[in-house]
Every structure is written in C-alpha cells, then in structure tokens.
Amino acid sequence: MKPLVDRLQGLFPAILHVAPPEPSADLVEDGILDSLGLVELLAAIEVEFGIRIPLDEIEIDRIRTLERLAELVAESAAVEATDAA
Numbered sequence: 001m002k003p004l005v006d007r008l009q010g011l012f013p014a015i016l017h018v019a020p021p022e023p024s025a026d027l028v029e030d031g032i033l034d035s036l037g038l039v040e041l042l043a044a045i046e047v048e049f050g051i052r053i054p055l056d057e058i059e060i061d062r063i064r065t066l067e068r069l070a071e072l073v074a075e076s077a078a079v080e081a082t083d084a085a
Contacts, residue, residue, distance in 0.1 A: 004070040007048065015044045023066045038063065045069075051076045 009020035016037050027033040033041065046052055053076050062072045 001067070001070050001074070004073060005066050008045070008066050008070055008073070011041060011044050011048060015040050021066060023070075025066070026064055027066070027069075028060065028064055033063070045073060049073055049077060051080050 005023045009023075012018050012020045012032075016032070018032060021027060021030070021032050025032065042053060042058070051073065053072065057072065057076070061068065063069050
C-alpha cells in the first residue's frame with residue numbers, strides 16, 4: 001500500500017499546491033481538503049490511476065486519510081480490472 005500512498009502524496013503539491021500530508025493525517029479536520037479540493041483531487045486520481053471512483057462509494061471516512069484513500073483507490077482499481085476481464 002505504501003507505493004500507492006506515495007503516488008497519492010505526489011498529487012497534493014501538483015493539484016492542491018500544498019505539501020504532501022502524512023499518510024495518517026486527517027485531511028478534513030486538518031483543513032487540507034475542502035469540497036473543491038476534494039473534487040480536484042478525485043479527478044486527478046481518476047486520471048493518474050485510470051480508474052473511476054463511483055460517487056456512491058465516496059464517504060467522508062473513506063477519504064479522511066491518505067491510507068484510507070489508498071484503500072479506496074486499490075478497491076476501485078480491482079473492480080475495474082475484474083470488470084475488464
């Protein structure tokens with residue numbers, strides 16, 4: 001999961017113009033992500049990883065930390081791989 005977290009961290013300076021947060025930092029409570037930042041980040045994730053994250057799977061707890069976000073990305077990638085097979 002670490003390589004995935006590292007790739008996600010790399011999106012923060014490029015997309016949100018903030019320093020990469022720690023994997024366990026609370027992105028919402030720490031003010032790193034607001035609603036616009038979330039939309040921009042999700043769009044960048046979809047492009048970076050070539051996946052689609054269904055809106056019904058986006059719950060605040062699933063995006064609260066980079067670790068949780070990495071889990072969501074991995075799950076979405078696995079679903080896409082299964083659907084493509």
